[in-house]
Amino acid sequence: MEQQTFSLSIEQNIALLKMDVAGESMNTLKAEFGPELDAILDDLSQQSQLQGLVVYSGKADSFVAGADIAMLDACETAADAQQLSQQGHKVFARLASLPFPVIAAIHGPCLGGGLELALACDYRVCSDHDKTSLGLPEVQLGLLPGGGGTQRLAKLVGLQKALEMMLTGKQLRAKQALKSGLVDEMVPNSVLLEVAKKYAGKAKRKPKPKLSTISKLLEGNALGRNILFSQVTKQTLSKTRGNYPAPMEIIACVKAGVEKNSEAAYLEEAQRFSKLVKSPESAALRGLFFASNELKKESLFEGVEPRKIKQVAVLGGGLMGAGIAFVSATKAKAQVRIKDISEKGVLGGLNYAYKLLDKKRQRRFISHAQLQQQMNDITGGTDFTGMKNSQIVVEAVFEDLALKQQMVADIEANCNQHTIFASNTSSLPIAQIAAKAERPEQVIGLHYFSPVEKMPLAEIIPHAGTNQQTIADTVEFARKQGKTAIVVKDGAGFYVNRILAPYMNEAAILLLEGQSVEHLDKTLLDYGFPVGPMTLLDEVGIDVGAKIAPILEAELGARFKAPQAFSKLIDDKRLGKKNGRGFYLYQGNKGRAKKVDLQVYSVLGVKPGNPMDAEQLAKRCVYMMLNEAARCLDEGVINSARDGDLGAIFGIGFPPFLGGPFRAMDKIGLANLVAELDEMASLYGERFAPCEALKQMAENKQSYYS
Numbered sequence: 001m002e003q004q005t006f007s008l009s010i011e012q013n014i015a016l017l018k019m020d021v022a023g024e025s026m027n028t029l030k031a032e033f034g035p036e037l038d039a040i041l042d043d044l045s046q047q048s049q050l051q052g053l054v055v056y057s058g059k060a061d062s063f064v065a066g067a068d069i070a071m072l073d074a075c076e077t078a079a080d081a082q083q084l085s086q087q088g089h090k091v092f093a094r095l096a097s098l099p100f101p102v103i104a105a106i107h108g109p110c111l112g113g114g115l116e117l118a119l120a121c122d123y124r125v126c127s128d129h130d131k132t133s134l135g136l137p138e139v140q141l142g143l144l145p146g147g148g149g150t151q152r153l154a155k156l157v158g159l160q161k162a163l164e165m166m167l168t169g170k171q172l173r174a175k176q177a178l179k180s181g182l183v184d185e186m187v188p189n190s191v192l193l194e195v196a197k198k199y200a201g202k203a204k205r206k207p208k209p210k211l212s213t214i215s216k217l218l219e220g221n222a223l224g225r226n227i228l229f230s231q232v233t234k235q236t237l238s239k240t241r242g243n244y245p246a247p248m249e250i251i252a253c254v255k256a257g258v259e260k261n262s263e264a265a266y267l268e269e270a271q272r273f274s275k276l277v278k279s280p281e282s283a284a285l286r287g288l289f290f291a292s293n294e295l296k297k298e299s300l301f302e303g304v305e306p307r308k309i310k311q312v313a314v315l316g317g318g319l320m321g322a323g324i325a326f327v328s329a330t331k332a333k334a335q336v337r338i339k340d341i342s343e344k345g346v347l348g349g350l351n352y353a354y355k356l357l358d359k360k361r362q363r364r365f366i367s368h369a370q371l372q373q374q375m376n377d378i379t380g381g382t383d384f385t386g387m388k389n390s391q392i393v394v395e396a397v398f399e400d401l402a403l404k405q406q407m408v409a410d411i412e413a414n415c416n417q418h419t420i421f422a423s424n425t426s427s428l429p430i431a432q433i434a435a436k437a438e439r440p441e442q443v444i445g446l447h448y449f450s451p452v453e454k455m456p457l458a459e460i461i462p463h464a465g466t467n468q469q470t471i472a473d474t475v476e477f478a479r480k481q482g483k484t485a486i487v488v489k490d491g492a493g494f495y496v497n498r499i500l501a502p503y504m505n506e507a508a509i510l511l512l513e514g515q516s517v518e519h520l521d522k523t524l525l526d527y528g529f530p531v532g533p534m535t536l537l538d539e540v541g542i543d544v545g546a547k548i549a550p551i552l553e554a555e556l557g558a559r560f561k562a563p564q565a566f567s568k569l570i571d572d573k574r575l576g577k578k579n580g581r582g583f584y585l586y587q588g589n590k591g592r593a594k595k596v597d598l599q600v601y602s603v604l605g606v607k608p609g610n611p612m613d614a615e616q617l618a619k620r621c622v623y624m625m626l627n628e629a630a631r632c633l634d635e636g637v638i639n640s641a642r643d644g645d646l647g648a649i650f651g652i653g654f655p656p657f658l659g660g661p662f663r664a665m666d667k668i669g670l671a672n673l674v675a676e677l678d679e680m681a682s683l684y685g686e687r688f689a690p691c692e693a694l695k696q697m698a699e700n701k702q703s704y705y706s
Ligand SMILES: C[C@H](O)CC(=O)SCCNC(=O)CCNC(=O)[C@H](O)C(C)(C)COP(=O)(O)OP(=O)(O)OC[C@H]1O[C@@H](n2cnc3c(N)ncnc32)[C@H](O)[C@@H]1OP(=O)(O)O
Pocket: 025, 026, 028, 065, 066, 067, 068, 069, 070, 088, 109, 111, 112, 113, 114, 116, 137, 138, 141, 143, 144, 145, 146, 147, 149, 293, 297
């Protein structure tokens, strides 16, 4: 017999509807639930003695995570997707029109279609648990809330808050949800159902947002609303640069909600939703969701169980070390010891963690007691005291091979025989760091991106002698720190910096050819990168780039050669943002729009000329990256196109709506790409020559994804 998803019980004239999707760890909404729910609603609407209905989840730690994304993926046509949306509208409308109050009892994630279900209820009560979060994250999948969310949310929390939630996809914690009026009450999970039942017997109600006087003025009349919509449209376009259609569609739906009758507005939501389901941007973003979920679950070696890391040491209290200590303590819930050569370094590391936690406290995400508790998990010192039991030591010291080898020896002498030594080097081969180790099998690379607490990627780099247990433990540790972890081959630049370097070099060459700093940055921002290459070089440090380039060139060849003229920037003591001297002005320019430091051009001996066609300019940088990504896969630097896509998106910010370099190459078509690279090689130089792997695949009419 087919298992039911919903079970109905009645206690003292209060109906309790439990949702529990069999065989799945989280509830998601599926089309096939329609008839089951319809039958329940038929039954309920005939029971005149009922005083209320409480909807809750049978899962221990989640309410409903939204519509089933795989079901959306399976829609063959926009009409299929429109039908799904309209089916949702119909069921939720029936729920809303029951003759007694309907109450959602929410514990755990209540997202997308899950929140739309809760919005169709009269009242919402949620648990105060950390796991409880409410939001409409559809925009992150390139979609809009298609289950009535664009219509109901604004009526409950007001236009501004609703637009902010839907355009960012941000999830609210219980406290924030209560404050914004999204939920009516927040209680401990142990009494959630009991409190929800108390709403039975109350009046059904029309939601009314609690608005400040200014918001009332803005949202309460047509003129104010027009100003609001035009401001939001402008801000949205400046953020998306036209690359993401969903935000504009969300604004249009919300606008329809205030300007049209309900039937027309709901129809518009369904139509716009269906168009987005079939958009290439949403397909890429959904692909990303599935790919990162798949990677998260992947176990690397059969029979090798990763150990739980509870004791961590970090060598170096600088920006990277401090960030690593912070995520190890707060996310991976480990006891962390920071070791630095100076007291100042240790204090710097502790202070960094304190500041991050204090920000959370100020935003009321954590209490003062929780801040103190988390700070208790991070200690520091200038010697090896307290490090004996470390299961993993992550070094984040200067990029100096001899120093790192010394660190390995120190850790082998002062920790224990099982301690893993993980290096956060961004350029030195791990095999060299392990070369003098007594236990090289426990040496591995663990490369983070700055700032560690924000950047989602970690590259895990075993050298040829690293054992499976060390790899499995390190991957699991990075996952626990909240990172998307990809295993990459040991070699100059690993994966992310290896594909970034030719892109950055090309931008530098273009600058020397007379393209302006602003034009370069704007063009690649418009293309979809989060920052332009010149800004990125300022952020990373021009000196850091200058140090890595020769290492890559020596190991990988002339296509990595950085333009000679760039050494003049170092001679001019231009290190980037950190010393206030880079491509942009920093001193005395705080809070103002970024301005290029025009002296850069005279230092480099160039004069910015006519701006190159934006498409051509972007292609020159991006195609260098694509070609290198193809080489990396061919050489086994990455294990799959999927890892290459995730690494580029989470490590560099490769435009997510393109799905990553490999999906982008498939979209261009490998034969077209090879032809374009050939032409670029003849115009601009051999560095553009398509790699053998690309040529082979193009010849065989292959693609990276089927
Ligand atoms: C019409 C509507 O407006 C359209 C929609 O609702 S679109 C969907 C909107 N919802 C979302 O985007 C939420 C997507 N999910 C998430 O962000 C996260 O899964 C979460 C925050 C809910 C939980 O995260 P976490 O605790 O790390 O668990 P996570 O491993 O991601 O998910 C658990 C399982 O649920 C699955 N899952 C979660 N949400 C899902 C969804 N909306 N569709 C399909 N599967 C989903 C995951 O694939 C995973 O499956 P598995 O057990 O087979 O690996």
